Amino acid sequence: MNAVGVDVGGTKIAAGVVSPAGEILAEARHPTPHSPEKLVEVIVRAIGEVRDGNEVDGVCLAVPGFVLAPEDRVVFSPNLRAIEGIPLKEKIGPEIGLPLIIENDANAAAWGEFRFGAGSEVDHLIFLTLGTGIGGGVISHGVLLRGAQGSGGELGHVTVHATGPRCACGNRGCLEALASGTAIGRRAREAAVENPGSALGRLAARRKVLGEDVTELARDGDGVALSVLEETGRWLGIGLAGFVNIFNPEVAAVGGGAMEAGDLILAPARRELRLRARPPSRDLVEVQAATLGPASGVLGAAALARNADGQYALGD
Ligand SMILES: [Zn+2]
Known part of the structure; x- marks a missing residue:
């Protein structure tokens, strides 16, 4: 099944619907707002835009900074202070009505390279x-x-x-x-x-x-x-x-x-x-x-969303 990967960066937010084979079926980009309320709003909007007309069954937010996974929040993010402390799952989950997981952006990009890029073999x-x-x-x-x-x-x-x-x-x-x-x-x-x-x-x-x-x-x-x-x-x-x-x-x-x-x-x-x-x-x-360039975050996040069983292991 397709999933949504959202790469939340210091300057832009990129969201994409990605197929299990790693094909990006729809994309949205927005400049990153630097206030917590607007940030949540734009993430929700980007997810809504790419979902429109596509079947998806999960979302992963790839976020910059040090993640505290049990609380689904970012503790410290020098390049995006606005994201610090937001209970992301609590704020965004109900708005989108889909399973949502949070992952560090570079971990998600690593997973993208592992599944579809330099590490796929x-x-x-x-x-x-x-x-x-x-x-x-x-x-x-x-x-x-x-x-x-x-x-x-x-x-x-x-x-x-x-x-x-x-x-x-x-x-x-x-x-x-x-x-x-x-x-x-x-x-x-x-x-x-x-x-x-x-x-x-x-x-x-x-x-x-x-x-x-x-x-x-x-x-x-x-x-x-x-x-x-x-x-x-x-x-x-x-x-x-x-x-x-x-x-x-x-x-x-x-x-x-x-x-x-x-x-x-x-x-x-x-x-x-x-x-x-x-x-x-x-x-x-x-x-x-x-090998994936800037798309690795969206691709990896979507692949992680598809594996959102807490195991983070290979396989759909
Ligand atoms: Zn350091």
Whole structure:
């Protein structure tokens, strides 16, 4: 049966009706409102729009931040404060009259890649999404790791540098603070100051440099921009080495906006992983780009809604 996946992001809300084979049959998008009442209203409206004319039997909301599953709410969400504390099932469930489950957005995206994307041929997958922050998800033996409270799999908030930069979560030196799109932007601005004559330095003199600028300049051959991505990839590899040792995945899929840089980040990450992780895990794992792009959240959420029996295991 078809299900609805809703990906609630910091800037937009995307809802889709998805078939069991992973085909998106209807879609709706709205800008994310930043007040709790409006947020609930727009989520309900988006679900209503995509349901219209489609048979569906469940909904999963993929939400940003740390989820407290027994209470169906988000405890902490630095990029969408308005969602914090809302009893989502209680507020939205009665409005839609369908079974509703709540999942962390990166866990849902990991499930999407597992069912339909980079991990569709394997049983053991780790997934990272490099955007404003870093989301993570772990699938082991075909089961999504959720932990005791639904807050497991937060790979972006593992400390990789004890005295590193401050993270959005309040900690220092999280992987997110060193390898996210935001971290690329920060590192690029620092490198621009040190190298004012580089293409990156000249751009920084005109306007604020963003993560995507760095990829473009690196592709044009600017050595300073390349070294910014190389350092980002090294930190990513340090994080991956730990995850590979712990989870022994077959595939480590990396997605998110920063993956526009592709191998400019993944090649140094693979090198660092090779230096730091141990056999046999490091020799098995394939570090590759995620394949579904931004649709992974909606696809994964819908697939989770279809399995809403609390087991989160593979199968319809
Ligand atoms: Zn953090």
